[in-house]
Amino acid sequence: MNWQLSGLFREAWSNVYANAPRSLALVAVFAAAIGSVAFLELQQTNGARSFELQYRAAGGYVAIVSGQGPIISMATCAALNGRAGVVAAGGIRVTGTKASATSPGTLFQSASVTSATLRVWDPGVSVDIVGSANSFVAGVGLAKELGLRRGGYLAPAGEPPAVVAAIVELSARNGTAQRWLFSVAPPVGKADECWIEFTKDSFEPGLASVAAAFADGSQDPIARPYLRRDQFTRNPKTEFAERPQRFGWLAVGCIALAIGALVAWFRKAEIALYLAVGTSRVELAMLFYLEAMLTMAAAWLVGMLWTFALERVFHHPLPRDGVLLALRSASSGTLLAILAAPLASYLLARSNVAAMLKDR
Amino acid sequence: MPLSRCLEVRDVSHRYRHDQPLVLNGVSLRIEEGVAVALMGPSGSGKTTLLSILGMLTIPTAGTVLLDGQPPLRARGRTRLRAELFSWVFQGVNVLPRRSAVDNAALGLLARGMRYSQSMGTALAALEVVGLHGLADRRIDTLSGGEVQRVCIARALATRPRYILADEPTGQLDRANTAVAIDALVGRRPRGTAVVIATHDPFVAGHCDVVVQLVDGTPTVDSRLP
Structure with a gap:
């Protein structure tokens, strides 16, 4: 390991900060994706809660x-x-x-x-x-x-x-x-x-x-x-078990993989430069993961705040179980995105450095 | 008898794909400590490929690369050696475009494990050598082509490497900027640093100690200038 960890972290932050338009676009896209998963989970919980109240009121128990x-x-x-x-x-x-x-x-x-x-x-x-x-x-x-x-x-x-x-x-x-x-x-x-x-x-x-x-x-x-x-033809338990957004975290990961590949393509020369100055592939992977963590943490924060604000605007309650479910799904998606986003860059870093340097 | 510090390729041949002709054909070259070498030749003669092999970015199809007389190294060792021994100045400009000049100049130092604050000081000193001290905090994409190439040279000089490998470093510069860049690269390089420059330009070659002519992947002339 050549790079100091603090140096890598500073480099990651500098890259995120210096490429503000790209970083903001990524934050916006992932905030939307993460927020959507959280929003759907909250909607599901509120829907189930509403049905539960209706069912109870109708004498379901x-x-x-x-x-x-x-x-x-x-x-x-x-x-x-x-x-x-x-x-x-x-x-x-x-x-x-x-x-x-x-x-x-x-x-x-x-x-x-x-x-x-x-x-x-x-x-x-x-x-x-x-x-x-x-x-x-x-x-x-x-x-x-x-x-x-x-x-x-x-x-x-x-x-x-x-x-x-x-x-x-x-x-x-x-x-x-x-x-x-x-x-x-x-x-x-x-x-x-x-x-x-x-x-x-x-x-x-x-x-x-x-x-x-x-x-x-x-x-x-x-x-x-x-x-x-x-x-009552609805069954909240079945609905919960079969809700489509239970795969939302996977969808966020897939989006991260696709966007990560796109970003990696545009960063080929940059990747090659890091390798050429003596950065190892492991260090490069750490750099990408640190960048992804910074971006995704911001996206998670924005996405969750956006979701909770939207729920409040529509006067929906924020029940504890719904909030926890939304946090769990959104956080799973965020963690997967952190893992998936830099994958393409890391794989690209295994290509021929000299060829990548020419590809500007 | 102790071996001298040198970088050497012996009988190196290289082709990029099996169905393509050899880019290099039996090249042998020895880069002594502190020497300035110009690799000259027409486009496609294998200058960049030879630089890549010398700099351990490319493994040759045949032949060996020797460092201080030692045999080739495995991949992990090559990455470490690349960080410790080599600095590059690339054809065109390979920089982090939205970062500052000093950030770019410090990149090689950080990759060698230097602390951030120390690397900034060293990078500033290197920028001063190439006459860009006043532009240290400017973003690279706001600098002219000549200034950017001098930032690349500062990045190479900052690490005080044993070898600077430069691929057409002045290819996109006018004569005035070429003179400044070559002065920085050859004239102001640290003592003991060898520089290998792939170039078309006789003006650039004129500043070097040795000129190697490559034609169709074969060195045809190896002349020491007076």
Whole structure:
């Protein structure tokens, strides 16, 4: 080794600085390539996150346990609320069809539920809705039809009037109950169904095991997912595994290889000069790698800042997992580019020096 | 008896491809320490090829290169020797075009492992020898052809090599610049440095101690000037 390492580093910096137009063009190209990979990864994460929220809101992690008739223990169902991985669980027992005293022609279904049942159906509902004999909870559809409002009174035919304690929006998770009237009751007796919302990770194991909690030896209830498996055709896990930009880092490397070859062609005489003054091929390779590191580091920085700024401009969040994924993919591409960009120059340096010197 | 310091080619022949004729045909030449040699001959006579072989940039098809009487070296050793013993002034201009004159003049010193600050001082001194001290910080692509060639000569002189190999160093210069360049290259070279100049120009050859005429790859005249 003839060159001092500090001398090589200074030479690399001088070459990058002195050839500012070329260096800036390279930084721009690779910032665009690296930034695009990072941008696509962030988009993927945001898309998946958006889908996840949509899927969760639609009841993707809700399971229903039921049997032949009202055999589900309300108490057992309510006890699930304390389990790890359970967001909320509550039972429902259908109590028949009713009509309003003021509108006897309008029939509606009534049911007895726990406050946690309403929480499963409408995540926006406070779980502290306390039922009493003198209050009801109405679905939005029924409230509109009968002109009900919160705090008002409703008198089902043949029953004393009671306060409408809450009006709940159930279209997302139990659309058919929009026209129902509910009595919120303590978890005692038997229910027709137990609705359970799990956390994402607990859903599959929960679905597989929850029915056993209700088995009493006579009839075995079954658990089913609220959403049919084919109701959502997207699968975020598959989409993530098959996303095209997972090969983005390789694409950045290929671009680096191609541009590196182009640059090497124009630097033939320069390469020959370094060799002729006594620079070894190893030293020359180190010089090229140092130049590539300087250029690619700048490109990485510009590319990532550009990506994050663009995401913010479009008001997309920068979730930690998305940022990490973008950083990982972009950095992999950058490292590969550092390795690939000087390759052509290094290979060219193995040619005949005298011939290259003539080739100006 | 100790061997004298010399660079020698013995019975060297060279062709670039199997299907091409010999560029050099049985050339033997000995470059003694401190001598100035002009290689003259028409285009295609093998001057550049002989310089490349002398400077260990090209391995001859046949024959041997001897340094101080020693046999040829392997590739790794040749790179090191090239850095330690030789400096080049190329046909036309081989420079780093966007770098300063002093950066270009210091290139050979850095390749020999000299520290940056020390190499800048030495390169400045070499630029002074060729009359370019005032242009040290100017970018090469802002200098005239004659000035650039003098920067190349400064680069060659700066390393105080045993051998300076110059391929048509004045080919693109006018007479005035040729005189300045040859004065720097031959007249101001360090003591003990041999210079081999491939040239068409009798004016340049007139400044050398020995003139070797090459015709069709064969040295026909080897004359020592009075």
